[in-house]
Amino acid sequence: MRKLHVAVMVAVCLVGVFFSARWAVESFLIPPPATAAEADAEQVRIGNAFLDALDAGRYDEAVTMCSAEVQQALDAEALKKIWEGLPSQLGARHSRSPLRGERVADTPVVTSTLVFGLAALDARIVVDADGKISGFRLVPGTMPAAAPVPLAADAAFSEVEFNVGQGERALPGTLSLPKGAGPFPAIVLVHGSGPHDRDETVGPNKPFLDLAHGLAELGIAVLRFEKRTKAHPNDFAGMDFTVDRETVDDAVAAVEQLRKDTRIDPTRVFVAGHSLGAMMGPRIAQRAPELAGLILLAPTARPLQDVVLEQVKYLANSDGTIDTEEQAQIDSVTQRAAAVPTLSAATPASETLLGLPARYWSDLNGYDPVAVAGQIPQPILIVQGGRDYQVTPDGDYARWQAAFDGSARVQLRLFPALDHLLIAGSGPSLPKDYAVAGHVDVGVIDVIAAFINKAAS
Template structure:
């Protein structure tokens, strides 16, 4: 499971509805004025009761100060989302650029605040002399096509091909996370080594209107589109339809065996940073890790963890619960569907070549999951294993404990990991 692509989420409280304030940007500006001046009590006084409980002044101060000096503010933009105005303000801190998202309710109170890494500059097209080219590629689907990009090696082909399947949450085709684009790096790295790669915008990113009913499953969110993408990819005349592989990252890695089983022509699967346990098992661990990075978990932080435990229990329970009362604000139908998946059993039943990839600094899918995968598949001769001690969850090298702040810095997927994938794909004939 990949955490939401955020630098940190101070809170995303349940949004209320009603008549909106006339000038939400002024409210957001006032909040940022308080934060920049260190007036945390005044900032807290602007919060809804839910926000004030979740993020008291002391915690707010620690989170804000962790970013370093605020050097510049950009132009604010606002939009209406579910009856609330969301104001976005670019901020340049000493530690990097972030986007402040401030939710303002009908009573001019702050109902939510998120600081997320600013997206990196738009990727440049492949160089004129590159060993590959890129072309637009539409993934057809009954619910609506998804836009994508096909990276093709130079030459006639047909080429072996890899489909990239995203981690959790709304994701673009490059799987942009803070300052990094893992899927862009992998697609171009493999294409330069003779392997075609299809990446596409996830449905929750490209077509959020498809989820307005408020009920959906993991197959609606990920599996069905991945199967449709595999079908379309294999039909391309420059692709070797007998050598098409699934590469899933994080949640996508957990689902890769399920996807490959539903598209029997798949030659094999690559599971990168794949959870071996359920996502609801990992969420408390991920949050406890992040909250303990400063050496201590405060009473307020423990209260947050206790609330998360209660939300998880509700997600697993039989009584209907609103999405706003569940982890990440995701509906119960999704949690029920993904909790029912046994990724290790799916991989054991697949009987196709698998490549397992794991970063030693991955706090989101830790070594405990890697060991569970080993226990489940170590006797299978069709499984190969690769570990990278210096890599984090998104394949970027670093040192020391990994954190969400690390994702805000621009980085690239380690070239060794990409080369290992290329060698493995070429060996599957």
């Protein structure tokens, strides 16, 4: 299996961005915004010829189509590693869309969406005045929306649209509502990193959909909604923002809206965060003190930069060896991670870890989720998968255990067979596993329901 040096690996949910060889694919939490533009016919012809050459394995030909500057940074062998490595990281490719015209930062580009089993990539191509390719980037794209599965007529719950916020900036959502007499206890689901949809879709897997339906069957209402970086990505690109704008503010707003809904018991509203959403759970509780409790699913306990670096090292060494290019990538991430505590407001995002604003990192530097969890009064359930390589039992869960083992307020549950998506499996977990369809383990749903029923009684 190709690893870091093939150009793309996906650290799903905790770090919903793409890491890559530095000469080809940039890391974006949110890709630079693209606006629709009329496609130049000659640029489309050249772009198609370039992609056709890549698909046919004619990498020398593809390189000759590039400008001299690009050729200095990207030879045929490197291009081969990138292109042929994509399926091993993202699953088999299902489709390549026709090229469309766009403008990115005032630069005309032609873009094709490549849909793989696990994720979609937008291949952005810039053609210069001489007809040469002067830019080629692969950035996170949008997976085609799957047709919703209709609920069975005898389902114990129904689903209704429920937007978080008002007006043009509202976030589309779905409320899974048990049938029968309310008001019901309710959970707000909070995503991990990256531009997630309401189901927190990862390849064929939909953890938030599983949680919503499983808990609604047990009499608990569940609200899931599109993450702001998914619904309104242009609000963030090039902007100076923190995790509050990305995640916390909307979670707090969702809690407030649910508590005002007559179908919901305002004294029994909980937040269930996953990964980064779990990490920020204690802060959400500080901002929403009326919460009845917190469910933290795979919660990070360490500084985020340390978690990112550990993931990079784990995936680089997934076959037991680390080659020169992989070591160079590790060194680059190590350097950027080490710089996080000393970032200044003037540091451009192009020089920071994950391409996030310096202010984002500075805010997280002052936040210790374990310490804040110790300061809030709400009961907490912490759930950890034993096969999770992104938020690990030894690196993260052990810290939660050290702080709260024996606490009457905090429950800790370790499920040895589960990965980061809370799906059961065997052997070491890898990104390719996320391309295999599965479902959140029923044991997780049961323990959440029991926690809510106990906390609400």
